[in-house]
Amino acid sequence: MATKHDWTKEEILDIYNKPLMELLYEAATVHRQYHDPNTVQVSTLLSIKTGGCPEDCGYCPQAARYHTNLDGNDLMSVNQVKAQALRAKAAGSSRVCMGAAWRNVKDGEEFDNVLEMVRTINKLEMEVCCTLGMLTENQAQRLAEAGLYAYNHNLDTSEEYYKEVISTRGYEDRLKTIDNVRKTNVTVCSGGIIGMGESADDRAGMLVALSTLNPQPESVPINALVPVEGTPMEEQEPVSIWEMVRMVATTRIVMPETQVRLSAGRTQMSREGQAMCFFAGANSIFAGDKLLTTPNPDVNEDMEMFRALGLNPQKAFEKKEQPQSVDAENSQFRPLGEKPKWTRPGHVIERNLQAQEKLKSKA
Ligand code: SF4
Numbered sequence: 001m002a003t004k005h006d007w008t009k010e011e012i013l014d015i016y017n018k019p020l021m022e023l024l025y026e027a028a029t030v031h032r033q034y035h036d037p038n039t040v041q042v043s044t045l046l047s048i049k050t051g052g053c054p055e056d057c058g059y060c061p062q063a064a065r066y067h068t069n070l071d072g073n074d075l076m077s078v079n080q081v082k083a084q085a086l087r088a089k090a091a092g093s094s095r096v097c098m099g100a101a102w103r104n105v106k107d108g109e110e111f112d113n114v115l116e117m118v119r120t121i122n123k124l125e126m127e128v129c130c131t132l133g134m135l136t137e138n139q140a141q142r143l144a145e146a147g148l149y150a151y152n153h154n155l156d157t158s159e160e161y162y163k164e165v166i167s168t169r170g171y172e173d174r175l176k177t178i179d180n181v182r183k184t185n186v187t188v189c190s191g192g193i194i195g196m197g198e199s200a201d202d203r204a205g206m207l208v209a210l211s212t213l214n215p216q217p218e219s220v221p222i223n224a225l226v227p228v229e230g231t232p233m234e235e236q237e238p239v240s241i242w243e244m245v246r247m248v249a250t251t252r253i254v255m256p257e258t259q260v261r262l263s264a265g266r267t268q269m270s271r272e273g274q275a276m277c278f279f280a281g282a283n284s285i286f287a288g289d290k291l292l293t294t295p296n297p298d299v300n301e302d303m304e305m306f307r308a309l310g311l312n313p314q315k316a317f318e319k320k321e322q323p324q325s326v327d328a329e330n331s332q333f334r335p336l337g338e339k340p341k342w343t344r345p346g347h348v349i350e351r352n353l354q355a356q357e358k359l360k361s362k363a
Contacts, residue, residue: 007211012204016250027249031281034256041284041314044088049075049100058232062101081117091299094316097129104134107335115146119325122147134340137180144184147325151181152189158205161198170343187218195225195239211254224265232355241273252281259284
């Protein structure tokens with residue numbers, strides 16, 4: 001069956017608003033047509049450079065302007081990353097996702113180190129993903145050549161609501177980075193966050209933006225906001241499990257081949273709630289007791305849940321073959337010293353400004 005790429009917001013809202021049992025049945029049916037329902041891909045997220053980010057994403061404790069009592073760190077060493085990757089592999093992860101709190105990738109020593117981390121983890125027979133902010137086509141090519149399997153760059157929400165969350169770059173900048181990744185053989189991981197005060201319309205809008213990409217992203221993380229004190233969204237009410245299930249099921253139906261990733265917010269969910277998300281088509285999770293900076297269930301709890309539900313972790317490279325890693329000295333790509341171009345929409349987000357003001361008044 002050909003994948004549909006012309007979803008409209010109305011069509012997606014019709015799915016999202018179906019009676020829950022019907023929605024679950026439909027999503028579970030699609031899920032079984034495209035995936036083994038008893039296999040779940042397990043990724044470990046590693047924060048290789050934490051905090052101090054110049055962006056103003058309203059949900060993020062790593063934005064320097066919100067100073068959220070976060071223990072920041074400089075870029076980890078290749079050896080530290082290798083040790084963590086080996087630990088993740090032993091605990092059943094098939095993928096390591098390395099996150100750096102950068103606005104964008106800059107050519108230079110730090111990026112060279114990240115490329116070496118990619119080569120090192122790929123040689124451990126694990127899938128490697130990075131989330132490093134905006135990047136140019138040349139930087140995407142260099143990551144691909146090092147053996148990167150996936151690049152994460154979330155759209156976060158709909159284009160309209162994005163303006164209520166981030167003022168330091170535009171939606172089109174996100175799409176440009178995704179497009180740069182698409183020019184390589186690296187797979188695309190892009191999703192969003194629910195519970196930031198957006199409407200169901202915005203959730204559908206985000207799914208339109210993702211599902212009309214051709215090809216659709218290979219991986220779509222669905223995060224539930226974890227409100228962190230000090231951030232502009234500290235007082236947001238947690239989303240209900242029903243909203244999460246609806247979002248997962250709708251994502252599964254409109255992007256049938258994608259791996260739908262249950263991401264941040266799992267600690268707020270019961271096992272039964274998570275089981276319902278797996279039934280609705282989620283087939284990937286992040287493992288480890290931290291998701292960059294917010295809490296996550298520990299690995300043993302997850303493996304216990306897998307046993308109870310009869311789920312098996314997916315093996316590395318089951319969906320796509322392992323990329324080759326080209327060593328630095330044989331690279332065909334020169335660092336060009338270029339920066340990705342991004343817009344500076346310059347609009348004002350009251351909630352973000354208030355969070356900064358609150359911090360100043362505490363100082
Ligand atoms: S989400 Fe990423 S880009 Fe935005 S503030 Fe956090 S680390 Fe920076």
